[in-house]
Amino acid sequence: xxxxxxxxxxxxxxxxxxxxxxxxxxxxxxxxAADYLAAGRAFTGPQNGVAIAGDYLSAASFLGIxxxxxxxxxxxxxxxxxxxxxxxxxxxxxxxxxxNTGKYTMGDVLSFRMRQRPVRAAxxxxxxxxxxxxxxAQMAGAGGLVALLLGITGKLGQALVIAVVGALMIAYVLIxxxxxxxxxxxxxxxxxxxxxxxxxxxxxxKFGLNLxxxxxAAVDNAxxxxxxxxxxxxxxxxxxxxKLDFLSLALxxxxxxxxxxxxxxxxxxxxxxKEARRxxxxxxxxxxxxxxxxxxxxxxxxALVGPDAIRAAPGGAxxxxxxxAEALGGPLLLGLIAAVAFATILAVVAGLTITASASFAHDxxxxxxxxxxxxxxxKDKSDEEAEVKVARRTAIVIGIVSILGxxxxxxxxxxxLVALAFAVAASANLPTILYSLFWKRFNTSGALxxxxxxxxxxxxxxxxxxxxxxxxTSMFPNADFDLFPLxxxxxxxxxxxxxxxxxxxxxxxxxxKEKYAEMEVRALTGVGAEKATAH
Numbered sequence: 278x279x280x281x282x283x284x285x286x287x288x289x290x291x292x293x294x295x296x297x298x299x300x301x302x303x304x305x306x307x308x309x310a311a312d313y314l315a316a317g318r319a320f321t322g323p324q325n326g327v328a329i330a331g332d333y334l335s336a337a338s339f340l341g342i343x344x345x346x347x348x349x350x351x352x353x354x355x356x357x358x359x360x361x362x363x364x365x366x367x368x369x370x371x372x373x374x375x376x377n378t379g380k381y382t383m384g385d386v387l388s389f390r391m392r393q394r395p396v397r398a399a400x401x402x403x404x405x406x407x408x409x410x411x412x413x414a415q416m417a418g419a420g421g422l423v424a425l426l427l428g429i430t431g432k433l434g435q436a437l438v439i440a441v442v443g444a445l446m447i448a449y450v451l452i453x454x455x456x457x458x459x460x461x462x463x464x465x466x467x468x469x470x471x472x473x474x475x476x477x478x479x480x481x482x483k484f485g486l487n488l489x490x491x492x493x494a495a496v497d498n499a500x501x502x503x504x505x506x507x508x509x510x511x512x513x514x515x516x517x518x519x520k521l522d523f524l525s526l527a528l529x530x531x532x533x534x535x536x537x538x539x540x541x542x543x544x545x546x547x548x549x550x551k552e553a554r555r556x557x558x559x560x561x562x563x564x565x566x567x568x569x570x571x572x573x574x575x576x577x578x579x580a581l582v583g584p585d586a587i588r589a590a591p592g593g594a595x596x597x598x599x600x601x602a603e604a605l606g607g608p609l610l611l612g613l614i615a616a617v618a619f620a621t622i623l624a625v626v627a628g629l630t631i632t633a634s635a636s637f638a639h640d641x642x643x644x645x646x647x648x649x650x651x652x653x654x655x656k657d658k659s660d661e662e663a664e665v666k667v668a669r670r671t672a673i674v675i676g677i678v679s680i681l682g683x684x685x686x687x688x689x690x691x692x693x694l695v696a697l698a699f700a701v702a703a704s705a706n707l708p709t710i711l712y713s714l715f716w717k718r719f720n721t722s723g724a725l726x727x728x729x730x731x732x733x734x735x736x737x738x739x740x741x742x743x744x745x746x747x748x749x750t751s752m753f754p755n756a757d758f759d760l761f762p763l764x765x766x767x768x769x770x771x772x773x774x775x776x777x778x779x780x781x782x783x784x785x786x787x788x789x790k791e792k793y794a795e796m797e798v799r800a801l802t803g804v805g806a807e808k809a810t811a812h
Contacts, residue, residue, distance in 0.1 A: 281608040282427045288616040293445060296464060296620070300449055300457035320459060322552040326559020329543050331462030333360075333534075333560065334469055334567055335411075335625040335695065339618055340418055342568075343601070344594030346575020348584050350495075350506035352513050353575060355523070356696070357568035359530030364564065367535045368557040374714050374800040376544040376553035382632075383538050383706065384640035387713050387728075390792035391721040397640040399728040403705040404538040404640075406732055407698055408633035408675070409682065411539070414694035415626045416442065416683020418595060422618055430591055436684045442622060443680035449627040450634065450672045454665075458627045459546060465617075465624040470563060472617045473570040476598075479605050480577035491573065494580035506579065522763045526696055529767030533699025536706030539632035577601055626679065631668075633675050638668035686752065696765055697739055704731035704770040708778045714800060717793045719782050726781025731774030738766035 320328065338360065345353030378386045384400035419442040429435055449458060484490035496506055505511045513523035534540060544553045578587060578597040581604045590596035602614035643664045686694060708727045712719040738761045739745065745752045747759030763769070 281612065284608055285427065285612040285615050288612045289619050292468075292616050292620050293623075296461045296623075297448070297452075299460045299464065300453035303453045303457040303460055320546045320552075320556075322547060322555025323559050324463060325459075325543060325547050325552065325556035327466050327563065328459045328462040328546070329540065329556055329560040330563040330567070331464075331466030331469075331624055332539055332543060332628045333564055334466060335415060335418075335621060338567065338571070339469065339473070339621055340422065340595040340598055341414075341695065342571045343574045343578060344587065344597040345512075346571060347578035347582070347587055347597040348594055349512040350502065350576070350579070351509050352511050352523070354572055355509075355513075355527065356530065357571050359527050360534070361561075361565055361568050363531045363534035364557065364561045366532065367540065368554070368561065371535045371541070371710060371714070372544055372553050372557045373550045375541055375710075376547065376550045377802070378714075378796060378800045382636045382639050383541050383710070384636060384644075387709055387724055388640075388644075389713070389796050390789045391713075391724055392787075394645045396721055396724050397644050399725055400709075401636045401640040403701070403728050403732050404636040405633050405675075406705065406736070407536070407538055407702045408629045409679065410698035410701055411537075411695060412626055412629050412675075412679035413682045413686045414698065415622045415629070416679055417686040417694060419619070419622045419683065422595065422599065422615060422622070432687070435687055439683045439687065440680050442619075442626070443676050443683070445623055446626040446630055446679075447673055447676035449623070450630045450676075451669050455542075455546060455631055455635075458624075458631050461624045461627060465620045466563065468617050469621055470567055470570075472614055473567055473574065476577075476602060476605065476610075476614065477570040477573045480573050480581070480601070483577075483581070483605075488573070491576055491580055495576040498580050499584045502584065506576075521768065522765060525700075525763050525768035526765045527767075528771055529696055529700040529703050529765050532703035532707055532767070532771060533696075534702075536702035536710060537699070538636065538702070538706065539628050542632045542635065574598055574601060581605070630672050630675050630679070634668045634671035637671045638664050642667045697744065700739070700765055700767045700770060701732065701735050703767060704735040704774040705729075706731075707771070708775045712778050712782070713796075716782075717790050718788075719778070719793075720785050720787040720789055722785030722787060723778045723780075723782030727774050727778030730777035730781075731770060734773050735766050735770040738763075738770060742766065 338357075342353065342356045342360075345356055347353070375383075375386055378389055382400070383404060384397040387400045388396040416439050419439050427434075427438075429438065449461060453460070481488065481491065484494060492507060496502075496504055499506055502511055513519045513526075543556070547553050547556055575597065578601040582597065582600045587594060587597050587600060590600060599611055599615050599618065603611040647663070705728050708731060709724050712723060712727065741758060741761040742764055743751060743759045743762070744764045745759070746754070746756040748754065751759070
């Protein structure tokens with residue numbers, strides 16, 4: 278690596294300074310809970326679409342997928358396909374209905390026709406769990422990236438860097454709230470798509486704008502994998518278990534997006550349901566374009582850097598995109614791309630933190646501790662101020678916990694860690710969201726069974742999987758308690774969560790069909806939905 282640490286730090290410092298200015302300016306209009314938690318519902322569909330793309334195109338998308346394609350070819354690209362296809366479910370099943378039914382959080386929707394306190398507590402718990410897994414991935418990415426750029430190979434140095442990322446993330450959330458965080462997402466999404474686009478054209482230009490030439494060079498430069506790099510089966514085809522693992526991963530990726538709380542919360546930052554739909558359409562186009570870039574970047578890294586060099590780098594598979602940038606444009610392009618990747622991590626962790634803190638403040642504090650009314654409506658201005666205060670304090674706690682978790686997960690493939698977050702979201706959140714929106718009989722008991730049951734099953738299976746122990750690539754390679762054979766539990770945990778929701782509902786006598794009729798009208802027409810707040 279011929280990286281220039283001071284150049285890299287300088288470029289990243291410029292980004293941090295510029296975005297902090299934006300965040301501070303945005304914070305001047307943050308007066309109410311709607312401002313802090315939902316950006317005053319003042320963003321247009323296209324703006325929110327770019328912000329959603331910023332939220333979704335995490336370090337896993339850029340660093341993890343490029344590395345997965347460079348090392349495993351076609352099987353790595355399946356991450357891109359899964360992440361993209363998932364958006365169709367979010368668009369068709371949840372975006373508009375959620376925007377019409379909720380106020381700030383997923384708990385608003387799930388508790389609309391249920392008993393408030395237990396369902397909100399469950400929704401907040403699952404939001405925290407998903408956010409934590411996702412934060413782990415981003416923090417691990419930060420450690421690996423800095424190891425590569427600054428030559429910090431010691432675990433203590435990397436831990437210090439993860440702590441700095443965490444501190445910056447807390448600052449963004451405390452100062453700017455959802456409005457500041459959204460602007461950071463928009464800036465970062467534009468930079469990331471432009472950066473990936475420039476690298477894509479550059480790589481293709483090296484091979485005469487001929488994709489076949491690029492693929493051929495990737496095969497030639499990966500003698501161990503050879504032609505297998507271009508077809509399915511290199512990572513997920515050796516055994517029956519690995520094929521099942523792939524199916525499980527695919528299920529988690531495709532169904533997880535519609536249950537990710539930090540994505541769902543984005544739908545509340547627009548003034549109308551129509552804008553919510555428009556924002557998803559914009560997001561799909563931008564995300565689809567970016568994932569096409571990852572195909573070229575991954576195979577480009579295999580062709581120009583080589584799988585052996587990528588594996589040997591301090592960040593492992595996560596180093597593929599930065600190493601490719603260095604091979605193309607030397608230390609300057611490496612510094613620029615690394616700064617964009619770092620910005621990606623910062624922006625996503627800020628979005629996750631505000632989602633988790635909002636869920637705690639709105640669902641647990643305002644509606645369970647303070648009992649602020651059935652729909653989460655605050656009683657007066659002091660209640661609203663208290664809710665924002667609690668959200669800010671929670672953000673600090675979440676920041677500290679994610680720093681410690683990131684230090685523990687440092688070195689793991691982040692695309693894989695994010696897939697675990699998707700499994701938790703698809704198991705704990707999605708069944709309850711779909712049942713709430715579409716099943717008249719569904720009740721509080723069913724909601725609690727599917728959230729807590731899905732969460733418990735997924736986390737138990739993850740802990741007992743090869744992802745945590747039993748393999749050299751595991752989180753704890755020296756331990757051995759991998760009783761569950763699959764690395765991703767989606768194929769077991771998602772159907773089980775749907776089943777638990779069904780059993781919990783039919784064994785309970787609670788009936789809220791009248792409330793369902795009200796929810797259905799509101800979800801489909803937008804009557805009574807939250808409106809934008811203007812100052």
